[in-house]
Amino acid sequence: MKEATTLVQEALDIQRIRKDFPILSSTVNGKPLVYFDNAATSQKPWSVIKAIEHYYTDLNSNVHRGVHTLSQKATDAFEASRKKIADFINAAHDYEVIYTRGTTESINLVAHSFGKQFVKEGDIIIISSLEHHSNIVPWQILCEEKNATLKVIPINEKGELIMEAFKEMLSEKVKLVSVNYVSNSLGTVNPVREIIEAAHQYNIPVMLDAAQAVQHIPLDVQELDVDFLAFSGHKMYGPTGIGILYGKEKWLNAMPPYQGGGEMIKTVTFEKTTYNDLPFKFEAGTPNIEASICLGTAVDYINEIGLENIQQYEHELVEYATEKLSAIDGIKFIGTADNKASVVSFNIANIHPYDVGVILDKLGIAVRTGHHCTQPLMDIFCIPGTVRASFAFYNTKEEIDVLVEGVKRAVKMLS
Missing domain, CATH: 3.90.1150.10 (Aspartate Aminotransferase, domain 1)
Known part of the structure; x- marks a missing residue:
């Protein structure tokens, strides 16, 4: 050894x-x-720190909204970072990668938009006993609003999910399973492939909180066949205030917007608004441009180490x-x-x-x-x-x- x-x-x-x-x-x-x-937050390498400085000294401008050179450069860097992140998790399409403020906002986005569209009275959401509050409270709010039921996968004395109990919970009443890939407090790595496979037998989508996984474990969303996945930049050597929601195209297209404002629209009149295409439908307002770009730098650094x-x-x-x-x-x-x-x-x-x-x-x-x-x-x-x-x-x-x-x-x- x-x-x-x-x-x-x-x-x-x-x-x-x-x-x-x-x-x-x-x-x-x-x-x-x-x-x-x-597990709370990682430290930042010089490459990320210098990338932050570079953005504000050489690129600072709003994205997607200007014909001038700085705006075009910032937009190119912003979208290049999205491409890096999509490649990092092997998303099928760049537009399946949504910029958020972090794992918490990513989970809340799904709870709000997926819940609004697909959850009704009497339905069931499944989480686990290992969850961070960010993967508990949004589902509690949704269940209270919809008069749905929140069920919790139990654990054994070692801090491992009892998979037999989980599989007994599955039925056509279950609309979503949302669990963490890795427990932030115990370090347990959950059997996510088994969870996804079991849920998909009932056509139940699965969301993974990967905040404690993506910086430690090679992750391929297509190989996992996961429906939603969330993680935070600051736990993977990037800036705070930036996170990612990955979602399969079919689900993201079927979900209503999470917030309204600039960028997420195609046309606006006082009578009606039509929404933008993915990923912009879920990116209302001016984004955290600097952090989005520099998350791509953090991905570069992780890839360099392996x-x-x-x-x-x-x-x-x-x-x-x-x-x-x-x-x-x-x-x-x-x-x-x-x-x-x-x-x-x-x-x-x-x-x-x-x-x-x-x-x-x-x-x-x-x-x-x-x-x-x-x-x-x-x-x-x-x-x-x-x-x-x-x-x-x-x-x-x-x-x-x-x-x-x-x-x-x-x-x-x-x-």
Whole structure:
């Protein structure tokens, strides 16, 4: 295992990669920063930072609306980024890629527009016990409005979906299944292919929250045959305030617009409005142009590193962290699925996770504590939250060693 690990690290050249991320050389409380809060937001490489500067110094103009040169250049860059993103997830068409503000808005768009068109009283929406609040609340709102029913796939003690229970929920009354690809709080990688295949046997469309997947796992929407997929730029080394909704053309064409305004129209009179073609039907108003363009830059950076390399190396980080943390007395891992992404979530006996997080911060170690916007999941485990360390390909095993020593120090101080 050590030999394989060395080969992967050499292939990625982690120390060179770390130099691409300026914040990683900073200090916190006089200590070198150890950044293990990547599931909340990732750090940005120089290429993305410089692309942001380049937009505002050389391209700044509105898109799709001007004949002048700057507008045409900005539009070209805006649409070139859409093409990169479509290629990144292997969408069949560029116009199946909708710019949003993030995963949250993407899910809300589907809940509003798909729900308005296809959900009626007595229908069922299925989610899972592992969902982020952003994939719970929009469906609750929809079900309340439509007098529909929200059903929840249960999990086992390891934090894995109970697939037998899910399959028993399926019927012609179910109008949509919306689940995450990877749990943000436990790291569980869900059996999404099995979920999609089972749902499609009843002609039920499936939406995947891929906010914690697209930066860790090679993803092909056509191979998955998924109907909708959502993710956020800031979790994949891009800017905040930008996200993507992928939708199959047939569904997007059948859904009404989410918002009204400029760009999403063909013609407007006081009597009637006709809507624009995809993707613009769902992109009302001036978009986040800079972030849309620079998300394409982030995709370029990921492609340069290689998602297969990223996935393999991050898996080694998770295994290493789990092994080293296991030696600490009183530790309990929350989420021990057989198939996990780069998250380790844990508690220490009789110590509140918040208190552990505060001490770790004093040592320059950034982790997330609390319920991670998955409060219903924490309630299932009867805990207030966890300490969550989430890794990216710029992290190292040496940093994990620092985390382990920090947790030991926290235990000693708080016990």
